[in-house]
Amino acid sequence: xxxxxxxxxxxxxxxxxxxxxxxxxxxxxxxxxxxxxxxxxxxxxxxxxxxxxxxxxxxxxxxxxxxxxxxxxxxxxxxxxxxxxxxxxxxxxxxxxxxxxxxxxxxxxxxxxxxxxxxxxxxxxxxxxxxxxxxxxxxxxxxxxxxxxxxxxxxxxxxxxxxxxxxxxxxxxxxxxxxxxxxxxxxxxxxxxxxxxxxxxxxxxxxxxxxxxxxxxxxxxxxxxxxxxxxxxxxxxxxxxxxxxxxxxxxxxxxxxxxxxxxxxxxxxxxxxxxxxxxxxxxxxxxxxxxxxxxxxxxxxxxxxxxxxxxxxxxxxxxxxxxxxxxxxxxxxxxxxxxxxxxxxxxxxxxxxxxxxxxxxxxxxxxxxxxxxxxxxxxxxxxxxxxxxxxxxxxxxxxxxxxxxxxxxxxxxxxxxxxxxxxxxxxxxxxxxxxxxxxxxxxxxxxxxxxxxxxxxxxxxxxxxxxxxxxxxxxxxxxxxxxxxxxxxxxxxxxxxxxxxxxxxxxxxxxxxxxxxxxxxxxxxxxxxxxxxxxxxxxxxxxxxxxxxxxxxxxxxxxxxxxxxx
Amino acid sequence: xxxxxxxxxxxxxxxxxxxxxxxxxxxxxxxxxxxxxxxxxxxxxxxxxxxxxxxxxxxxxxxxxxxxxxxxxxxxxxxxxxxxxxxxxxxxxxxxxxxxxxxxxxxxxxxxxxxxxxxxxxxxxxxxxxxxxxxxxxxxxxxxxxxxxxxxxxxxxxxxxxxxxxxxxxxxxxxxxxxxxxxxxxxxxxxxxxxxxxxxxxxxxxxxxxxxxxxxxxxxxxxxxxxxxxxxxxxxxxxxxxxxxxxxxxxxxx
Numbered sequence: 001x002x003x004x005x006x007x008x009x010x011x012x013x014x015x016x017x018x019x020x021x022x023x024x025x026x027x028x029x030x031x032x033x034x035x036x037x038x039x040x041x042x043x044x045x046x047x048x049x050x051x052x053x054x055x056x057x058x059x060x061x062x063x064x065x066x067x068x069x070x071x072x073x074x075x076x077x078x079x080x081x082x083x084x085x086x087x088x089x090x091x092x093x094x095x096x097x098x099x100x101x102x103x104x105x106x107x108x109x110x111x112x113x114x115x116x117x118x119x120x121x122x123x124x125x126x127x128x129x130x131x132x133x134x135x136x137x138x139x140x141x142x143x144x145x146x147x148x149x150x151x152x153x154x155x156x157x158x159x160x161x162x163x164x165x166x167x168x169x170x171x172x173x174x175x176x177x178x179x180x181x182x183x184x185x186x187x188x189x190x191x192x193x194x195x196x197x198x199x200x201x202x203x204x205x206x207x208x209x210x211x212x213x214x215x216x217x218x219x220x221x222x223x224x225x226x227x228x229x230x231x232x233x234x235x236x237x238x239x240x241x242x243x244x245x246x247x248x249x250x251x252x253x254x255x256x257x258x259x260x261x262x263x264x265x266x267x268x269x270x271x272x273x274x275x276x277x278x279x280x281x282x283x284x285x286x287x288x289x290x291x292x293x294x295x296x297x298x299x300x301x302x303x304x305x306x307x308x309x310x311x312x313x314x315x316x317x318x319x320x321x322x323x324x325x326x327x328x329x330x331x332x333x334x335x336x337x338x339x340x341x342x343x344x345x346x347x348x349x350x351x352x353x354x355x356x357x358x359x360x361x362x363x364x365x366x367x368x369x370x371x372x373x374x375x376x377x378x379x380x381x382x383x384x385x386x387x388x389x390x391x392x393x394x395x396x397x398x399x400x401x402x403x404x405x406x407x408x409x410x411x412x413x414x415x416x417x418x419x420x421x422x423x424x425x426x427x428x429x430x431x432x433x434x435x436x437x438x439x440x441x442x443x444x445x446x447x448x449x450x451x452x453x454x455x456x457x458x459x460x461x462x463x464x465x466x467x468x469x470x471x472x473x474x475x476x477x478x479x480x481x482x483x484x485x486x487x488x489x490x491x492x493x494x495x496x497x498x499x500x501x502x503x504x505x506x507x508x509x510x511x512x513x514x515x516x517x518x519x520x521x522x523x524x525x526x527x528x529x530x531x532x533x534x535x536x537x538x539x540x541x542x543x544x545x546x547x548x549x550x551x552x553x554x555x556x557x558x559x560x561x562x563x564x565x566x
Numbered sequence: 567x568x569x570x571x572x573x574x575x576x577x578x579x580x581x582x583x584x585x586x587x588x589x590x591x592x593x594x595x596x597x598x599x600x601x602x603x604x605x606x607x608x609x610x611x612x613x614x615x616x617x618x619x620x621x622x623x624x625x626x627x628x629x630x631x632x633x634x635x636x637x638x639x640x641x642x643x644x645x646x647x648x649x650x651x652x653x654x655x656x657x658x659x660x661x662x663x664x665x666x667x668x669x670x671x672x673x674x675x676x677x678x679x680x681x682x683x684x685x686x687x688x689x690x691x692x693x694x695x696x697x698x699x700x701x702x703x704x705x706x707x708x709x710x711x712x713x714x715x716x717x718x719x720x721x722x723x724x725x726x727x728x729x730x731x732x733x734x735x736x737x738x739x740x741x742x743x744x745x746x747x748x749x750x751x752x753x754x755x756x757x758x759x760x761x762x763x764x765x766x767x768x769x770x771x772x773x774x775x776x777x778x779x780x781x782x783x784x785x786x787x788x789x790x791x792x793x794x795x796x797x798x799x800x801x802x803x804x805x806x807x808x809x810x811x812x813x814x815x816x817x818x819x820x
Binding site for chain 2: 004006009012013016017020021024102103105106108109110112113289290292293296297483
């Protein structure tokens with residue numbers, strides 16, 4: 001090779017691609033860029049404010065000093081959760097990027113060494129999977145820095161990004177190692193092995209969480225001793241996962257002005273991160289091309305797909321739709337379940353939900369007071385709604401774009417183009433309604449919530465299922481991206497970000513208007529005032545906003561679809 | 567220059583390439599023909615090191631692709647049937663990237679890029695992002711990138727798909743010139759006229775097996791038929807079977 005090393009060459013390529021993409025975006029629509037920046041800023045600001053308020057409350061109202069080791073344990077939990085998410089997201093993105101993308105096939109047919117191609121792809125995948133970590137983690141930690149003691153020293157804010165960058169190397173490399181091992185060792189059974197690992201991991205986490213809660217429940221729920229006991233119980237696991245602790249301990253040391261300890265943990269994070277990265281790249285030199293060969297050669301030349309019973313089940317579930325719409329939905333269903341990158345993320349979504357409800361179950365079994373019942377019920381409603389918002393944003397919004405360059409096939413079918421949207425809307429709304437109503441109803445029954453609150457909750461879920469589905473399908477048709485084949489990248493584009501922000505606002509508004517008043521009455525112990533007109537006015541206003549959120553984007557999307565040329 | 571020694575490739579338990587042995591000399595244009603699913607693309611991916619043979623050895627310029635792949639790939643260029651271009655790069659930036667990748671000296675790279683732009687008539691669009699290119703423009707840019715670094719071996723999969731007659735003529739002339747320059751060309755195609763006009767030797771593959779290999783005259787002799795390459799090919803691969811299938815198909819009246 002020439003004086004320009006392959007690594008430098010690929011970095012130059014990345015820079016040129018980024019520069020040109022930026023020029024295109026800026027040239028096409030400056031408001032679009034400004035909206036993305038504004039939305040990101042809004043989310044960051046909101047999270048910062050909530051975190052800052054939370055830390056302030058802990059310090060002033062609950063009298064929990066933020067400089068005690070307890071906070072390091074809280075950070076351990078946060079970073080443990082982030083580590084698991086980063087391992088999976090990097091692994092999934094890297095798998096698709098290394099083994100199925102046309103760019104990889106192109107680069108592998110050139111003289112660029114395999115480990116350089118791997119490193120280039122790895123850096124892209126880690127950056128892509130951890131941007132949310134930076135966006136969501138930084139406001140929490142900056143808020144912590146402002147509230148701890150008399151305020152953290154200046155260098156706390158300087159080392160914060162350094163800790164982040166060093167830390168993401170660890171889960172990123174682990175995810176990459178998992179992807180490499182999977183394709184090399186079990187190329188024929190890689191999906192099954194992955195599902196088994198995810199299920200085992202989530203079960204383990206759920207059991208661990210439940211155990212910690214059982215032990216903590218010896219004390220009065222919500223008291224200082226309850227929190228101490230809970231944290232004490234969960235410390236056993238992070239102790240065995242030392243790398244997860246390093247960043248928490250390092251940041252705590254930085255916040256308290258213990259520079260030597262901070263430097264020690266920073267060095268520990270970086271040296272281990274880089275070592276693992278180097279090990280992964282070394283392994284990729286031997287196993288990347290071999291893995292690609294094994295993925296291509298592992299199964300039959302032409303894979304036979306079965307699963308007709310699943311299609312028949314879907315046909316029965318969707319009995320209320322016309323034949324053509326059903327056909328379109330089943331096509332989407334088939335495409336979805338044959339793409340591991342898609343259903344694996346659903347599995348992780350569901351796993352996290354199971355984890356949440358498995359832990360919540362402890363509260364149901366205890367004789368807890370009405371205020372806590374009220375709070376937990378609202379929390380469950382909000383958590384289900386936010387999960388639904390994430391689900392529609394990640395899986396429903398990209399559906400139309402995923403038709404890709406073959407969209408003209410659908411465009412030529414003897415059916416109205418609006419029907420395409422109606423089909424996707426019906427699919428999304430059916431799934432959301434089924435899951436959300438079940439979860440919220442189950443939770444309310446266990447918490448022995450009053451019947452009228454259950455009705456209000458059910459109405460809220462119906463409105464949100466329809467509203468979020470309409471929003472995602474409609475905006476998906478307004479901002480289609482037929483060039484991108486990776487749904488996760490479509491979901492974080494301009495349209496996807498707009499959809500997410502609009503969805504979050506819708507959730508806050510609808511819950512605030514529809515369920516907020518009844519929870520206020522419960523909290524204020526004014527249940528006798530129930531038939532208050534403003535409770536029902538709130539329900540009506542929330543329903544109106546929900547309907548508007550569903551109809552307006554669907555209409556705009558349908559208009560855009562009718563005008564679309566192929 | 568290219569040597570396949572008893573190469574076999576399985577996908578699971580399905581045999582894709584069956585005991586293929588072949589030697590292609592420097593400066594030879596070898597056309598690789600076969601029905602759909604015969605194993606042509608698999609063979610090409612094996613030649614580029616994108617797949618490994620289940621058994622057997624492949625060498626390019628004496629380098630074993632499995633153990634010295636990087637050295638072999640330094641000498642070859644691959645144009646796949648669905649070529650890849652970075653959509654957010656201009657044609658010129660793609661060419662510059664290729665020049666840098668193959669370690670071309672800056673002055674020579676500039677001159678060669680200019681030559682390629684002239685030869686493939688890229689001037690009108692070379693500074694546009696490739697995402698705006700038509701299929702023909704993409705194909706011409708891909709060929710320009712493939713020939714830019716003066717490869718010793720050119721592996722081409724279905725080069726004429728989507729090209730207009732003028733571009734096909736240009737491509738044929740260019741492949742002829744490259745062969746005269748000493749480049750070894752391995753060409754997989756369904757365009758029998760291209761193979762008939764350009765190929766020094768033709769290999770016919772069916773169900774993973776090389777069923778015929780030689781000059782057009784040798785193939786005619788093997789098929790016991792003095793016709794065009796199309797007739798010889800159909801006879802050899804027994805695709806005359808198609809006629810029977812077509813006669814059995816009766817479309818309903820419109």
